[in-house]
Amino acid sequence: MSLYQASVPQLKKMLNNLDKWLDAAVAHATKKSFEPSVLLVARLAPDQYSLTRQIQACCDGAKFTAARLAGKEAPKHPDTETTLDELRARIRSTLEFLDTITEADFADAKGRMIALPFMPGKVLTAADYLNEMALPNFYFHMTTAYAILRHNGVDVGKIAFIGSLNFRDA
């Protein structure tokens, strides 16, 4: 299994799933006659990230995973989004960056050592980074974003979380 296969296509699919959950959030707000932006400051615990920050973290997780494994510079996003439209633009911008990362960019990924800003002087192998840190962290923020929506009554389900699967005939 390649590091590319285990990361980029799935990160892109999940960000597209997230975008669809936001459609469901808008539909729920419209039905209940409240401003969708009310959901953006919702959080599950007072000392946990709001939905806005969870969505930013999903985008950052995807961006940095792809950039670090490909040995490329990630685009900067200053976390200034305050509206649903701005957050959706952030998701689109992240997807556009991921679209520039090809399997060829991962040719040297296997031997790459990954440094993380919070642990100076230390590195992870690319595989350890992906398995132990990048994927758990990405799914953590994706699931928490989803959970905030679910907790607030938005009509999303497990199938909307997982998204499409590449089934073949048995």
Added chain:
Amino acid sequence: MSLYQASVPQLKKMLNNLDKWLDAAVAHATKKSFEPSVLLVARLAPDQYSLTRQIQACCDGAKFTAARLAGKEAPKHPDTETTLDELRARIRSTLEFLDTITEADFADAKGRMIALPFMPGKVLTAADYLNEMALPNFYFHMTTAYAILRHNGVDVGKIAFIGSLNFRDA
């Protein structure tokens, strides 16, 4: 990257993390003078799984991922747990099963086609199963279990979610 490396060690680590979150849950309940079992029926939305069912789903996710990729039979667990002690025994039982799965059991994993009970007549490649279904589903239930605890004031943080990382000197 091997399918084993991308699954079994991480599944085990995360289940051990989950067990530690339950220590924090007991500590919180003791401090606040309530029965820890109160948390087991907590949920984030009325039509989402309770903490009990989330923990069972974490165990099942880990068990079936390892079993399907290794081509082994998973042990049966009838989902009868109603106490924290029983849920911790379920986690231990799952870890004991995972301990029986070795890297050698994954020798043929790459070419294995994975059938899922909810999609008769269809299969996924082993890599697609792991990337698209098994890992997202496992982290979904792990994060939701964590989120239920956080929402109820249990003192767990992101480091307790991620757990130890295999850092090397740069």
